[in-house]
Amino acid sequence: MLPSPADAERIVLENIFTLPAEHCPLAAAHGRVLRAPIVADRELPPFDRVTMDGFALRSAAWAAGTRRFRVTGMQAAGMGPLTLRADDECVEIATGAVLPAGADCFVPYEETARDGEFVTIANDASLAPGRSVHARGSDGAKGAVLVAAGVRLTEREVAVAAACGDAQLSVGMRPSVAVVATGDELVEVDAPAVEPHQIRRSNDVALRAALLGGELAARVECFHLRDERTEVEAGLRRIVAEFDVVLLTGGVSKGKFDFVPAALAALGVEKKIAGVAQRPGKPFWFGVTPRRAPVFALPGNPVSASVCYRRYVVPALEKMLGVELAYPDWVPLANTTPGHPTLTRLNAVRLIATPDGRRTAHAVACNTSGDFAELVGTDGFVELPPGATEVTAGTVARLWAWK
Ligand code: AMP
Ligand code: MG
Numbered sequence: 001m002l003p004s005p006a007d008a009e010r011i012v013l014e015n016i017f018t019l020p021a022e023h024c025p026l027a028a029a030h031g032r033v034l035r036a037p038i039v040a041d042r043e044l045p046p047f048d049r050v051t052m053d054g055f056a057l058r059s060a061a062w063a064a065g066t067r068r069f070r071v072t073g074m075q076a077a078g079m080g081p082l083t084l085r086a087d088d089e090c091v092e093i094a095t096g097a098v099l100p101a102g103a104d105c106f107v108p109y110e111e112t113a114r115d116g117e118f119v120t121i122a123n124d125a126s127l128a129p130g131r132s133v134h135a136r137g138s139d140g141a142k143g144a145v146l147v148a149a150g151v152r153l154t155e156r157e158v159a160v161a162a163a164c165g166d167a168q169l170s171v172g173m174r175p176s177v178a179v180v181a182t183g184d185e186l187v188e189v190d191a192p193a194v195e196p197h198q199i200r201r202s203n204d205v206a207l208r209a210a211l212l213g214g215e216l217a218a219r220v221e222c223f224h225l226r227d228e229r230t231e232v233e234a235g236l237r238r239i240v241a242e243f244d245v246v247l248l249t250g251g252v253s254k255g256k257f258d259f260v261p262a263a264l265a266a267l268g269v270e271k272k273i274a275g276v277a278q279r280p281g282k283p284f285w286f287g288v289t290p291r292r293a294p295v296f297a298l299p300g301n302p303v304s305a306s307v308c309y310r311r312y313v314v315p316a317l318e319k320m321l322g323v324e325l326a327y328p329d330w331v332p333l334a335n336t337t338p339g340h341p342t343l344t345r346l347n348a349v350r351l352i353a354t355p356d357g358r359r360t361a362h363a364v365a366c367n368t369s370g371d372f373a374e375l376v377g378t379d380g381f382v383e384l385p386p387g388a389t390e391v392t393a394g395t396v397a398r399l400w401a402w403k
Contacts, residue, residue: 001277002275002276002277002282003273003276003277004276004277004278004344004385005276005277005278005311005344005346005383008273008276008278008284008286008312009311009312009315011272011273011286012272012273012286012294012312012315012316013315013316013319015272015286015288015292015294016294016316016319016320017292017320018172018319018320018321018322019172019173019174019175019244019320019321019322020173021035021036021170021171021172021173021322022170022171022172022173023168023169023170023171024168024169024170024171025167025168026158026161026162026166026167026168026169029153029158029161029169029171030153030154030155030158031152031153031215032152032153032169032171032172032174032215032321033150033151033152033153033171033172033318033321033322033323034147034148034149034150034151034152034153034157034169034170034171035149035150035170035171035172035322036149036169036170037145037146037147037148037149038145038146038147038157038160038161038164038166038169039143039144039145039146039164040140040141040142040143040144040146040164041142041164041165042142043136043137043140043141043142044137044138044139044140044141044144044146044163045134045135045136045137045138045139046136047081047098047099047136048098048099048133048134048135048136049096049097049098049099049133049134049136050075050093050094050095050096050097050098050099050106050132050133050134051095051096051132051133051134052095052106052108052132053093053094053095053108053109054092054093054106054107054108054109054110054111054112054132055069055071055090055091055092055093055106055107055109055112055119055121056075056084056090056091056093056099056100056103056105056106057069057084057089057090057091057103057105057106057107057127058084058087058102058103058104058105059104059105059127059128059129060087061087061088062105062121062127064087066087066088067120067121067123068088068118068119068120068121069088069089069090069118069119069120069121070088070089070090070117070118071089071090071091071092071114071117071118071119072084072085072089072090072091073091073092073100074091074092074093074094075091075092075093075094075097075098075100076094076097077094077095077096077097078096078097079097079098080098081098081099081100081101082100082101083100083101083102084100084101084102084103085102090103090119091103092119093106099133104129104130105127105128105129105130105131106127106131106132106133107121107125107127107131108132111124111125112125146160146164147160147161148324149322149324150322150323150324151324152215152323153169153171172320172321172322172323173218173321174215174216174217174218174320174321175216175217175218175243175244175245175317175320176217176218176219176220176221176242176243176244176245177211177216177217177219177220177221177243177244177245177246177247178220178221178222178223178239178242178243178245178246178247179204179207179208179211179220179221179222179223179247179249180204180222180223180224180225180235180236180239180246180247180248180249181201181203181204181222181223181224181225181248181249181250182224182225182226182227182232182248182249182250182251182259182260182300183199183226183227183250183251183300184226184227184257185197185198185199186198186199186200186201186224186250187199187200187201188200188201189201189202189205201222201224202302202372203249203250203298203300203302203305204222204223204224204249205222206302206305206306207220207247207249207305207309208220208222210309211317214314214403216314216317216318216321217245217317221243223235223239225251227251227257227258227259228259229259229262229263232251232259232260232263233259233263233266233267236260236263236264236267237267240267240269240289240293240295243293244293244320245293245294245295245296245317245320246289246293246294246295246296247296247298247309247313248260248295248296248297248298249297249298249299249300249305250298250299250300251297251300252283252284252285252297252298252299252300253283253299253300254283260285260297261274261285261297264285264287264295264297267289268289268290269287269288269289269290269295270287270288270289270290271285271286271287272286272287272288273285273286273287276344277342277343277344277386278343278344278345278346279340279343279344279345279346280299280301280303280304280307280346280366281298281299281304281305281307281308281311281346282299282304282343283297283299283304284296284297284298284299284304284308284312285297286312294316296308296312296313296316298313301368302372302375303348303366303368303371303372303374303375306372306375306402307346307348307381310380310381310400310402311346311383311400328398329398329399329400329401330396330397330398330399331349331351331359331360331361331382331396331397331399332358332360332361332394332395332396332397333349333360333361333363333382333391333392333393333394333395333396333397334352334360334361334362334363334393335362335363335393336390336391336392336393337363337382337384337390337391338389338390338391339384339386339387339388339389339390339391340384340386340389341386341387341388341389342386343386344383344384344385344386345383345384345391346381346382346383346384346400347363347364347366347381347382347384348363348364348366348374348375348378348380348381349361349362349363349364349378349379349380349381349382349399350362350364350377350378350379351379351380351399351401361382361397361399363382364378378402379401379402380399380400380401380402380403381399381400382397382398382399382400383397383398383399383400384397
């Protein structure tokens with residue numbers, strides 16, 4: 001019996017090893033997977049930071065009725081703290097400056113009137129200790145973990161790392177990936193002429209774009225092998241020896257020219273999965289080379305290839321990089337869509353958000369697993385367990401977003 005998609009995913013992940021970590025300059029860290037936590041090297045913020053322009057004074061003086069204060073200095077951002085010496089004095093202060101020693105309170109320019117070296121505070125101003133002061137340590141204690149390992153770095157984590165003085169980060173090494181198209185019908189995208197019986201290579205081009213755009217690979221190289229047993233085997237021998245991950249498309253079904261499984265077997269690639277109880281993507285094949293490098297053979301049909309890539313290859317590569325696995329996502333169906341009595345259906349959907357705050361998945365009608373133009377504008381696919389030939393609107397399904 002063929003494994004279900006969940007079983008197939010488990011088998012794949014059991015055979016995937018996380019790659020070592022490497023150092024990466026902060027400027028190149030966006031999209032990489034953090035492998036050592038980002039820790040606060042000092043309190044955040046490191047001093048009582050004033051967040052507006054105005055005057056710093058003592059709240060007790062204000063509470064006792066003082067309204068007119070002598071301005072004794074200017075506290076600019078970047079200056080060490082001045083000292084406020086008397087109740088009827090204040091210090092002019094700029095956004096981002098440290099609250100002067102002896103002051104506990106702040107009033108913005110807008111609530112004051114200046115005359116020479118004095119300033120008068122409006123009676124209706126509301127002064128309280130801490131007003132407009134971003135208190136030292138209020139965002140994080142020294143030593144606090146601000147970003148955990150396993151996070152994919154965005155500009156937000158990069159900002160935190162910069163604030164903590166981390167010019168280098170420990171990130172997961174990314175694999176080199178070979179994307180191998182097979183098939184005599186395939187021609188290059190820029191082939192000068194394409195015969196009616198020929199097909200332009202699109203799967204491998206799409207996979208390379210997904211791998212690089214998703215920061216899942218350090219290097220991606222595309223290859224094309226013809227449907228010829230010795231060529232497939234010789235080509236794969238070189239490729240399997242060189243790359244950390246091999247991604248094949250086509251040649252994996254039961255056809256007369258589908259030489260991929262036999263060629264991989266001849267190279268000592270150990271078969272772990274040969275077919276999954278799903279549609280599309282039933283011929284999906286997975287194995288590991290003698291040096292434990294994963295080999296994924298995706299069906300050639302573009303929709304099947306896309307679905308299998310997202311369902312099995314992306315989680316595997318994320319594990320290699322050290323990504324903490326994300327929580328599953330669920331969504332109700334907006335329309336009734338085909339199911340299958342014995343196979344899990346993976347149906348492409350467009351997500352629709354409505355003003356009442358709900359999100360539903362509108363399944364698109366894919367003609368066949370070759371109807372890849374149908375995928376344009378979709379957001380992912382829903383996973384519909386076997387059972388009925390139709391899955392009704394309102395059913396809640398597991399969602400696999402393309403991204
Ligand atoms: P196969 O799995 O080799 O039987 O291929 C199934 C279908 O997918 C055939 O119609 C192929 O022409 C098509 N196909 C295979 N590889 C590619 C590719 N790299 N780009 C676009 N279509 C492909
Ligand atoms: Mg083929």
